[in-house]
Amino acid sequence: MFIIVVGGGKVGYYLTRELLTSGHEVVLLEKDPRRAAQIADEIGSVVLNRDGCEGRHLAAAGANRAAIVAAVTGDDEDNLVVCQMAKHHFDVPRTIARVNSPKNELLFRQLGVDEVINPTRMALGAIEQDIPVHDLLHLAQLSMGDMELVEAQIDSDSPAAGKAARDLALPEGCLLFVVIRGGIAQAVRADTTFQAGDKLVALSRTDCQDEVRHMLIGEHPATTTA
Amino acid sequence: MRTIIVGCGRVGAELAGTLSRAGHEVTVIDISSQAFNRLNGDFPGQAIRGDGTDEDVLRRLGAENADYFFALTEGDNRNALAAQLARDTLRIPHVIAKINDPVRAAAYRAMGLAVICRTTVMVDMLARFVGLPGDPRAGELAAQLPSTAEAR
Numbered sequence: 001m002f003i004i005v006v007g008g009g010k011v012g013y014y015l016t017r018e019l020l021t022s023g024h025e026v027v028l029l030e031k032d033p034r035r036a037a038q039i040a041d042e043i044g045s046v047v048l049n050r051d052g053c054e055g056r057h058l059a060a061a062g063a064n065r066a067a068i069v070a071a072v073t074g075d076d077e078d079n080l081v082v083c084q085m086a087k088h089h090f091d092v093p094r095t096i097a098r099v100n101s102p103k104n105e106l107l108f109r110q111l112g113v114d115e116v117i118n119p120t121r122m123a124l125g126a127i128e129q130d131i132p133v134h135d136l137l138h139l140a141q142l143s144m145g146d147m148e149l150v151e152a153q154i155d156s157d158s159p160a161a162g163k164a165a166r167d168l169a170l171p172e173g174c175l176l177f178v179v180i181r182g183g184i185a186q187a188v189r190a191d192t193t194f195q196a197g198d199k200l201v202a203l204s205r206t207d208c209q210d211e212v213r214h215m216l217i218g219e220h221p222a223t224t225t226a
Numbered sequence: 227m228r229t230i231i232v233g234c235g236r237v238g239a240e241l242a243g244t245l246s247r248a249g250h251e252v253t254v255i256d257i258s259s260q261a262f263n264r265l266n267g268d269f270p271g272q273a274i275r276g277d278g279t280d281e282d283v284l285r286r287l288g289a290e291n292a293d294y295f296f297a298l299t300e301g302d303n304r305n306a307l308a309a310q311l312a313r314d315t316l317r318i319p320h321v322i323a324k325i326n327d328p329v330r331a332a333a334y335r336a337m338g339l340a341v342i343c344r345t346t347v348m349v350d351m352l353a354r355f356v357g358l359p360g361d362p363r364a365g366e367l368a369a370q371l372p373s374t375a376e377a378r
Binding site for chain 1: 302306310311314327329336337
């Protein structure tokens with residue numbers, strides 16, 4: 001597969017190396033001449049010292065035959081423009097943008113970027129998993145961000161504690177499917193009764209997460225701190 | 227008319243003065259407060275230090291009620307981002323982005339964004355000066371319909 005990577009920072013550098021190792025054809029565009037030369041010394045002649053935001057440089061890199069363009073610079077606006085140019089000007093089938101500001105994640109999807117990667121959110125997710133919080137844990141995003149896999153920790157004061165799955169009227173399109181109790185995962189059935197200490201894995205529509213949190217966990221107690 | 231101008235460079239500052247003299251309620255945003263030195267001393271509008279590509283900053287200024295939005299920073303990509311945020315998220319009816327790279331400008335025009343490209347405008351004027359016919363579409367601002375914008 002022919003892949004163009006824009007941005008030769010740490011992400012771009014390691015991404016390019018990994019892709020080359022797995023046998024892909026890769027061109028890396030890096031606008032800083034020193035950085036470009038440094039990477040070229042290490043991984044060979046796949047580096048072009050060009051600004052990937054410029055249409056003619058994307059063209060020179062072969063954008064019109066690329067299967068994927070991945071824009072992973074440290075600047076959100078550059079990543080957006082690279083992906084939009086790739087998609088609309090060069091008909092690249094799949095575009096991937098790194099976003100650094102979590103606020104841009106949704107906007108970039110709306111503006112047609114196929115895959116949006118948000119390192120900040122990933123780090124936050126990893127941190128949340130290690131700290132008890134009175135909230136839904138975001139495990140993964142599905143179907144272009146419309147659905148999310150979430151985890152809820154049931155406490156003794158949670159509204160779901162002591163209730164059976166069939167008695168919880170979750171919003172349509174949301175599904176409880178696994179309960180983890182004492183380290184053992186089991187499928188949620190209609191008669192599964194939840195108890196304090198359970199971890200519930202659910203599939204939730206992004207737009208009804210407040211409702212899901214409210215039903216499973218309850219409101220944030222004002223004094224809860226990890 | 228409520229008008230938001232992102233980027234208080236020469237063009238942004240001059241436009242802010244012109245529009246406010248014509249009665250627009252103008253808000254200028256720039257990431258550097260020094261940029262506001264370019265505004266006339268009697269500029270009656272608001273000058274706000276902040277990131278014009280940040281949705282929260284724009285909402286705090288009430289940008290969703292604006293009639294006009296001009297993205298005029300020195301970065302083409304920042305302008306493209308701010309303008310699309312203004313048009314698609316804040317639903318501002320009249321949005322223009324300054325994009326000086328002609329290739330990027332053409333691409334965004336084809337995507338339906340209203341774009342001003344200083345490079346093509348100046349080249350067109352200079353070409354006309356030496357007697358060439360010029361490009362009748364060089365100064366065109368309005369977005370074209372997708373069906374007529376297929377020429378790539």
